[in-house]
Amino acid sequence: MRNIILIIISAFVFTACSSKEEINTNNTINQKQIELKVQTTSLEEEDEFDGEFDEEFTEEVKEVFDPLSGYNRVMTKFNDIVYINVLDPVARGYAYVVPKGARAGISNFTDNLMFPVRFSNNLLQLKFKNASEELGRFVVNTIFGLGGFVDTAKTELGWVKHDEDFGQTLGFYGVGEGFHVVLPLLGPSNLRDMVGLTADSYVSALSTTGSSDIKYKIPNNTLENVGIMAGQTINTTSLNLGLYQSLKKDAYDLYPFLRDLYNQRRNSLIKE
Amino acid sequence: MNKLFKIILIASFAITSMFALNKDEIKPVMTEKIDNVLNIIKNKEFSNEVKGEKIVKIIDDVFDYRRMALISLGKKAWVSADSEQKKRYLTAFETNLKNSYIDKLGLYTDQKVKVVGTESTFAKKSKKERIVLKTELVGASEVYKVNYLFYKSKKGWEIYDVNLDGTSVVTANKKQISGLLKQKSLEEVITEMENKTKK
Numbered sequence: 350m351r352n353i354i355l356i357i358i359s360a361f362v363f364t365a366c367s368s369k370e371e372i373n374t375n376n377t378i379n380q381k382q383i384e385l386k387v388q389t390t391s392l393e394e395e396d397e398f399d400g401e402f403d404e405e406f407t408e409e410v411k412e413v414f415d416p417l418s419g420y421n422r423v424m425t426k427f428n429d430i431v432y433i434n435v436l437d438p439v440a441r442g443y444a445y446v447v448p449k450g451a452r453a454g455i456s457n458f459t460d461n462l463m464f465p466v467r468f469s470n471n472l473l474q475l476k477f478k479n480a481s482e483e484l485g486r487f488v489v490n491t492i493f494g495l496g497g498f499v500d501t502a503k504t505e506l507g508w509v510k511h512d513e514d515f516g517q518t519l520g521f522y523g524v525g526e527g528f529h530v531v532l533p534l535l536g537p538s539n540l541r542d543m544v545g546l547t548a549d550s551y552v553s554a555l556s557t558t559g560s561s562d563i564k565y566k567i568p569n570n571t572l573e574n575v576g577i578m579a580g581q582t583i584n585t586t587s588l589n590l591g592l593y594q595s596l597k598k599d600a601y602d603l604y605p606f607l608r609d610l611y612n613q614r615r616n617s618l619i620k621e
Numbered sequence: 622m623n624k625l626f627k628i629i630l631i632a633s634f635a636i637t638s639m640f641a642l643n644k645d646e647i648k649p650v651m652t653e654k655i656d657n658v659l660n661i662i663k664n665k666e667f668s669n670e671v672k673g674e675k676i677v678k679i680i681d682d683v684f685d686y687r688r689m690a691l692i693s694l695g696k697k698a699w700v701s702a703d704s705e706q707k708k709r710y711l712t713a714f715e716t717n718l719k720n721s722y723i724d725k726l727g728l729y730t731d732q733k734v735k736v737v738g739t740e741s742t743f744a745k746k747s748k749k750e751r752i753v754l755k756t757e758l759v760g761a762s763e764v765y766k767v768n769y770l771f772y773k774s775k776k777g778w779e780i781y782d783v784n785l786d787g788t789s790v791v792t793a794n795k796k797q798i799s800g801l802l803k804q805k806s807l808e809e810v811i812t813e814m815e816n817k818t819k820k
Binding site: 401402403404405406449450452453456457460509588589590591592595598599600601602605606609610613614616617618 | 692721724725727728744745746747749760761762763764772781782786787788789791792793795796797800801813817820
């Protein structure tokens with residue numbers, strides 16, 4: 350018995366020592382590796398650029414067509430000031446007063462009302478399964494989710510949201526982005542997505558665009574429309590506090606950084 | 622008695638020799654690492670800096686920072702750099718990447734991380750295998766997709782890129798650096814990166 354204990358203890362001591370040593374040597378090895386490899390011959394360097402990653406990351410970065418870059422820079426600065434000095438403090442105050450569960454509920458509620466946009470764009474992209482799931486989600490969440498506050502369809506049935514907008518639909522059919530435009534208050538966009546925004550606001554229940562043709566519009570006038578948009582923006586911001594500031598820290602030059610992130614994200618959404 | 626000793630010995634070796642990843646280990650090891658990282662983040666006793674240090678230790682051996690740095694800089698600039706510049710660049714890149722990662726961890730509130738699974742793909746031309754570990758960050762109202770991209774290095778499977786909700790970290794870095802290099806010399810760019818590490 351004593352022997353076993355001794356062995357176990359020695360085994361632990363052994364692992365403890367060796368693992369500790371490993372961590373230590375590891376760190377130094379990592380440091381040395383950087384130095385050593387850098388100092389080795391050019392053979393090694395050629396090996397490093399064997400073209401393995403050329404397909405994924407093109408060597409020559411294409412010049413971005415950006416005729417509005419001057420204006421875009423100014424608008425990025427403007428939006429940044431508004432975000433930091435107005436939107437962020439307001440959203441923080443709002444988050445302090447309204448509990449997180451309620452804010453998530455409001456986010457679900459407005460998401461549910463955006464159903465016509467997702468449904469029509471899924472249909473336009475011939476994604477029939479997603480479109481039917483969206484229809485199912487709208488019915489289930491409106492009836493069994495307290496009018497949309499609770500995402501019952503996701504938690505109970507596993508039907509997830511399929512975000513599609515008209516900008517993505519245009520991209521899906523091969524329409525290029527045109528050029529980058531930073532919109533006041535709304536942030537990064539481009540020619541294609543601006544057309545998309547207008548088209549989507551036509552079918553959206555939360556805007557007044559096309560209210561003479563479509564009867565389910567909620568706001569009665571532009572003022573109410575702006576109010577809803579502001580509320581929605583504050584609510585969304587309150588659920589993502591600090592995200593923008595953290596992203597901003599990664600930037601050497603804010604405008605091109607945000608522009609490239611926006612383009613990357615939109616392209617990946619279109620591909621989905 | 623002898624048998625027990627052997628088992629303990631083997632077990633102790635197995636624990637210490639877990640270093641480079643095999644293909645089949647990617648999902649279980651990464652799941653464990655992510656769990657460990659989350660436990661550290663949730664621990665209220667540590668300051669953010671201590672958390673950062675501990676987390677970096679957990680993820681260090683699966684990230685190939687050097688590869689990420691090289692892809693981001695591009696061949697042309699790398700070849701033109703002298704060995705001093707290369708060293709400074711690699712150090713600055715790695716530090717900035719880690720700082721940015723730790724900063725993002727500070728945003729964590731109560732999201733759940735779901736490890737969805739791995740997917741193997743092959744690059745079209747080079748026929749090299751890539752493995753994507755798909756995870757999801759499930760928040761109060763949104764789900765963010767976080768994908769870790771692995772390639773097979775000489776050491777084993779290592780991460781060469783992270784994809785955050787449709788944006789690649791390496792591509793974002795590459796675009797920034799190439800943008801800077803159009804206006805400034807390599808020396809100035811490296812100095813700017815070094816200045817960022819001090820912030």
